[in-house]
Amino acid sequence: MISHELKPRGWSYSLQRMPYSLRQWPLDKQLTLLFPAGILLFALLFGDIRQWLPGENKAALTGAGIFFLLIVLTRLALARHTLSPRYEWLLRELWPVPAMLLGYLLMRLLRLELAIDALGIELMDPQMIAFDTALFGQPLPLLIQHWVSPAMTLLMESAYLHFYYAVPIGSLLWLFYCRAEQPAAFIHVRQGIIYTLVIGWLLYLLVPVIGPGQWLESAFSVSLGTQDGLVYDAVNSFRYAYDCFPSLHTAVPWVTLLVCWRWYSWPLRVLVLLMTLSITLSTLYLRYHYGADVLGGIALAVIVAQLRLPKTTTRYGH
Numbered sequence: 108m109i110s111h112e113l114k115p116r117g118w119s120y121s122l123q124r125m126p127y128s129l130r131q132w133p134l135d136k137q138l139t140l141l142f143p144a145g146i147l148l149f150a151l152l153f154g155d156i157r158q159w160l161p162g163e164n165k166a167a168l169t170g171a172g173i174f175f176l177l178i179v180l181t182r183l184a185l186a187r188h189t190l191s192p193r194y195e196w197l198l199r200e201l202w203p204v205p206a207m208l209l210g211y212l213l214m215r216l217l218r219l220e221l222a223i224d225a226l227g228i229e230l231m232d233p234q235m236i237a238f239d240t241a242l243f244g245q246p247l248p249l250l251i252q253h254w255v256s257p258a259m260t261l262l263m264e265s266a267y268l269h270f271y272y273a274v275p276i277g278s279l280l281w282l283f284y285c286r287a288e289q290p291a292a293f294i295h296v297r298q299g300i301i302y303t304l305v306i307g308w309l310l311y312l313l314v315p316v317i318g319p320g321q322w323l324e325s326a327f328s329v330s331l332g333t334q335d336g337l338v339y340d341a342v343n344s345f346r347y348a349y350d351c352f353p354s355l356h357t358a359v360p361w362v363t364l365l366v367c368w369r370w371y372s373w374p375l376r377v378l379v380l381l382m383t384l385s386i387t388l389s390t391l392y393l394r395y396h397y398g399a400d401v402l403g404g405i406a407l408a409v410i411v412a413q414l415r416l417p418k419t420t421t422r423y424g425h
Contacts, residue, residue, distance in 0.1 A: 133294075135301040139206040142305055146213045149312075153222035164216050167345050171212040178206055196290075197283055204275065204297060207304050211347065214308065220348040223315050231314050231352065232322040235397040247398035248319045248391050252329040255392075260332050263392045266385040267356065274360040274382055275300050278367050281375070292370050299366040300359060303411045307355040307404075315349035320394035331393065354396045357387045357404030358411075365412035 150156075161168055181202045185195055239246040275296075282293045360383040371379060387405075390396040396404075 133298070135298045136203050138301060138305050139203045139210075142207070142210040142308070143213050146210055146217065146219065150217035150219055150222055153225050154217060154219065155221050155225070158221055159216065159218055161216060167212050167215040170345060171209055171216065174205055174209050174212070178202055178209075200293060200297065201279060201283075204279070204300060207301055211304070211308060211350075212345065214311070214347040214350075215345060218348075219312065220315070223312065223349060228313075228315055230322075230349070231316050232318075232397075235316055235352065235399040236319075236323075238399040239397050243398055246319055246323060246326075247401075248394045248396075249323065249326060251391060252327055255329045255331055257332055259392070262385065263389040266382070267389040267393055267395075270382045270386050271356050271360065274379060274386070275363045278363050278371075278379065282367070282370060285372075286370050289370065292367070296363060296366050299362045299411050299414075302414070303358050303362045303407060304355065306407060306411070307353055307358055310353055310403075310407075311347065311350050314352045316351035316397070316400065317349060318351045318395050318400075319397055323394075327394070351396055352400045353403030353407050354387075354390050354400040355404060356390045356395070357401045358407045360386050361405055361408035362411050365408060 150159075181198050184190060185198055188195070190198070236246050243250055279293060279296060282289070282296060286292055360379075364379050364383050367379075368376065387401060390401055391398065
């Protein structure tokens with residue numbers, strides 16, 4: 108009888124326990140599974156499986172594979188208990204953020220724009236242009252095209268490609284190392300990031316916008332430079348086609364800044380604010396977003412930052 112009770116519990120037991128375990132997760136963690144499942148169901152119902160063509164999306168497929176591998180390695184490390192309790196806590200609570208990017212890459216791989224087109228949802232670029240024109244006199248990316256210079260383009264590309272990831276991930280790691288007495292702050296910021304991403308991605312489906320770089324391509328009289336095509340090709344290889352409203356390159360850094368503001372030191376507040384402003388400007392300068400997209404991203408960040416998220420009681424290493 109004793110030997111039966113002490114019998115090792117294998118994969119079958121883990122699978123049986125999985126639904127119960129998932130229900131114990133906070134909502135933002137559950138969304139790392141629910142959102143990709145919803146995307147897959149939406150694509151199957153309204154898309155065209157014959158046009159998915161994963162072979163033509165090798166960059167996105169590779170990125171998804173890398174993220175999936177990192178998640179698997181994280182789970183293995185946690186299962187083996189090779190790390191200290193503190194670092195096990197970090198892996199357990201950090202992995203949902205990169206895992207959420209799998210949902211976005213799935214939008215690209217499954218070509219959700221086909222489902223949007225099949226449903227007859229028209230592109231909203233004319234409305235974005237009308238909004239910008241009413242507010243600024245013309246679409247904002249057109250208005251600032253004369254700011255272009257090689258140095259400015261390099262700075263904007265760095266902000267768009269690197270600062271965008273450095274602000275949220277860097278802030279979470281800073282909280283882990285420098286605010287160890289307040290682990291709930293880490294969870295609060297993570298929740299803000301994930302809720303912003305999910306709401307933004309849902310709005311991508313409801314308000315499809317292709318962006319000024321493509322819609323207004325012939326209207327620009329100033330080129331961003333010889334490297335512009337390479338950057339566009341690199342970025343577009345990972346992008347879902349209608350991913351402009353709201354600008355998540357704007358929303359994610361801003362929600363991180365707003366939620367984390369109370370815990371930042373003053374020098375860090377200045378640094379992250381400058382990085383966030385540069386990311387916001389880069390979305391317009393590089394012609395990925397209209398002014399309406401950026402304002403929508405800021406509004407989304409403010410709304411999420413003001414949400415009364417459930418209080419979290421947790422301690423590092425427990």
